[in-house]
Amino acid sequence: MSWYILGPFQIGTREAVWGADPLELFGGFRALEYDPEATFKSSLAFNATTTWSRTSIEFPYPPPTQQATAELDVDFPDVEWDSLQDVYGWPALQWQAWARGTLNVRLQGAITLALQTEHVIEVWVDDQHYYGGDFYGYGKVATTLHLEPGSHRIDVRLIRDVRSEGTVGRPSLGVMLRVQALGPLLNAVKADTSNPHQGVLMPDIVGGDYGQFTSSYASVKLRNDGHEDATIVSLEATHNQCETELVSKDSIVVIPGQTRPLAFRVACISPITGRGATTILVKYTTPDSHITRTVYLSTWPLTRERHEAQKITFMHPGGMVSYAVLRPPSANAHCTPGMKKAPVMLVLHGAGLEADDEKVRKALDDLPDLCAWVLFPTGVTTWSSDDWHTWGLADVEAAIAAIPTWIENNEWEGVGVDTDRWLVTGHSNGGQGAWYIVTHRPDNVVAAAPLSGYSSIQNYVPYTMWRPSDPGKVAVIQGALLSYQHELLLENAKDIPILQQHGSEDDNVPVYHSRLLNWLLESAAGVASDYHEMPGRPHWWSGVFVTEPLKHFLRSNLNTGGPEIEGESIPINRRDFAVVSAGNGDMGSKNGVKILQLKAPGRLGKVHITHDPLTQACVFEVSNVAVFHLPAQFAECSLYVNSQEVPLEIVTQSDESAELTLAYENGTWTQTTADGFPLPPRQGRQQGTIDSLLRTRGAFQIVHASPTARKIALQVSRNLCQYFGADTIISSDHSHATTSTTANIITIALGQELPKDESSLDLPISVENNRIQIRDITNGLQAYPMTPDLGAIWLRPLPDERLELVIWGAEEKGLEIAARLAPLVTGSGVPDFVIVNHKMLFQGLEGVLALGYFDGWWNVSRNSYFT
Incomplete structure (x- = not known):
């Protein structure tokens, strides 16, 4: 053939x-x-x-x-x-x-x-x-x-x-x-069809044959290969050996062609493995039949020893089950005498690897004495979905939050866990992920060791071969990728001990990346990192996580308890530092200072702080920042922001962790209070580009209003499950999705069928008068007549920091073009809104009609682009 x-x-x-x-x-x-x-x-x-x-x-x-x-x-x-x-x-x-x-x-x-x-x-x-x-x-x-x-x-x-x-x-x-x-209408998804026990995500068993599961969550992906909706009726275990229950209390529907991860809890009577494979029965019905059909699943959980690296499961914020590999501190851990809590050591895997692979989970076997809870997260997928960024970082933090549950369930009597203090390391893409966590969660990081990591996605394989486009359009895309560009965020790494390690003969991630970041750490952030270039070593080699310099670094920062973290407070006599933010909503605090809102999205925001011990003045130099938080201790000094003195007042004097919020309004910096001027409505999880949709709290709600839109809804659902392991609920009930769930919503609509905006804001994008129009405060009203190939994708706010992503087309052709820009592969740089037609298909970015950002008030930002 x-x-x-x-x-x-x-x-x-x-x-x-x-x-x-x-x-x-x-x-x-x-x-x-x-x-x-x-x-x-x-x-x-x-x-x-x-x-x-x-x-x-x-x-x-x-x-x-x-x-x-x-x-x-x-x-x-x-x-x-x-x-x-x-x-x-x-x-x-x-x-x-x-x-x-x-x-x-x-x-x-x-x-x-x-x-x-x-x-x-x-x-x-x-x-x-x-x-x-x-x-x-x-x-x-x-x-x-x-x-x-x-x-x-x-x-x-x-x-x-x-x-x-x-x-x-x-x-x-x-x-x-x-x-x-x-065969049957509903099928279990198995990556390896030759293994009958593969396909069910289950926790390990700890403590031998008579032990128990490390955690209670399990999952299986089910695909509907029929022509009718399949509704899950129940989930059961055989032989009365195990009890199971579905996590969701709502009806679970899998539409034709859809794949959904089914989350459930499981508990079994010991010995769990002594009776062969554990069998799970999923029962479902279809609308036209009262017959209950069954999907038979079998799995064979693995048994681990108490101090061995073991698979734990937990709920990702996106509403599906994920897993990590956890190694508790061993009986031989060299902890500081009297130490009650040990930090978490994050070990981020490289691209294409499972956290449960022997290559990953045994990487630190030669270091059994570490005084740390060693955690190997998955990031949900082998590529960590989005390179350990928004979706992957949420998985990391959910895995950390699951450790106290493990301690309670296993009646652990050893050293406890400090879930707020992390030593982060990782190799290759995981090394890049380590840089991301260092620059985005600096107050949590006690030390970091990026190994053979690339500096940024833009620097690893540059974007120079894109089809030529107007510089204004290119600038919008570059702004949407700012959170990936660690080279510009290194000032957040100040005062964090860092070891860099890289093989000199690396042909996968050139050693230049580590050399560049080593130089920038010193020249831009004043950080002298511990740098080790390993002569003759390639990208990966056996023992990459246990070289002599790395072992010394880990023991020095873990077995002594590591430096204390001040949390959200800051000593006034701390030396100068800066906080830099890309405004993507993932930025944590640095020495308690946290940037909450940028003036112009798509550009960096910075707060530089200096303290004069003689005058007790705290001087803030601020650029492109609209709102930021300070710890309460700053009320003890005379505070100046861009040469303006700002009187401060603690709202709750008895609360030592009280925060001060400063906001810029009408040319003046002011402390905000309950009766002060309102903060911009775009807050927290709503900030960032279209990728901010990935901060959902619950399974994505995909809403359609026609058979054509339903077809695109299925495509979006498939891609979210493929690339992020995400769960999605597809329906036609927009009102229920917006008012009765905690999740983010994707609304897919044609022409005039777009549901109205549910917020109380006067949003700048609307579909009316047979056109889509954008109200731009700089250039006035921009209107695009409805041609069959016209499409658009944009964000709308919902209550409680939720988001709605609108995918719209005048007709089916335009809808298909716009749907390509829904979250898929990482690093594509899609901003807050994009308007397209068929020219985008062959011209790429140059064929886009308009694209740009919304500011904190959901107005079109001045650095947006219109044809």
């Missing part, structure tokens, strides 16, 4: 979500037929042109095992990759292409198949479009196909990304397509 390839074409780092597909200029790859004589312009190929190529591969159906796999190894040997890389570096090794194959169904009747598309971001099956794919090869969420007998065309968009595919050797791309025949 032949597959036809057309490419390569240029693509920039994480640019694919913005379209930038040159074949869309011709109606898309789907509109083209194979023609070996046809030529297409390409900036990567010789003579600036490329043509079709052909390769053979077998992809029959049905095979003997009711499963067929097609593996493509796509390469373009005629491209002068070396010369491109010599000039443009790693970004030149990225490319995009399309591939076309055929799936033949040789049965008498229609068949239902699960399609897995690993390392693919976009696919067409006949005339049906599926966007999102499985870019990282997670294998968690398949696409359900209902096919009639005959030949079916498959068009696959290929994105060769350096961060996921590497740089060693020729820049080829391995793609795997798999189809599997399906």
